[in-house]
Amino acid sequence: MRATTKLFSALFLGASLLATGAVMVPAQAQNAPAAQVRQNDAGSRLNIKQVYDKLEAAGYTRITEIEWDDGRYQATAVNPQGQRSKVDIDPVTGEIIGFKLKDRRN
Template identity: 45%
Template sequence: MQALKSTSRRALIALAAASAVGLGLAQAQTTTPAPAATQPAAMAPAGAQLTIRDIYDRIEAAGYREIREIEWDDGRYEVKALSAQGERVKLHVNGRTGEVEHTRTGK
């Protein structure tokens, strides 16, 4: 009788462990990012929706040219370019919407 209880207990523990592992695998599969080979090389950091290429295209379409630098900084991109009037500018661009939030002209 004791051997039967011990065997049943082991079976229940094994079943619980297998369920936990299965649940962990299912969860891991839903949160795993796509393989690096399928992601664009200029991918934005986690949490941002727009890539560097998206930002470049939007800034260019807005009339900026000679876009020299695009860097990620605290939820937004910092972009160095020339304005349509030929002035050097530094833009702060929202990483999710692509909206220019702040413009600073340089020398």
């Protein structure tokens, strides 16, 4: 009787481990690296760190916000002339494609 109990316990433990593995694999797929998730039809777009680095290289400082909006990145930063700006950034190249000066009250 004891051998049967041990056998059923071992089988139950094995089945539990297999079931846990079956549940964990799809959960890990949902948590794919951000670089894989951030792809569009035109190819891989830059991640936020890369956009930040591109803005710094272009002379922008006090970069306080970078967000994805309407197919491009938008950032709030101080331009090289010292003016607070809302900057539009190409998602693939990191090139600045437009900007708007912000009122100091904003």
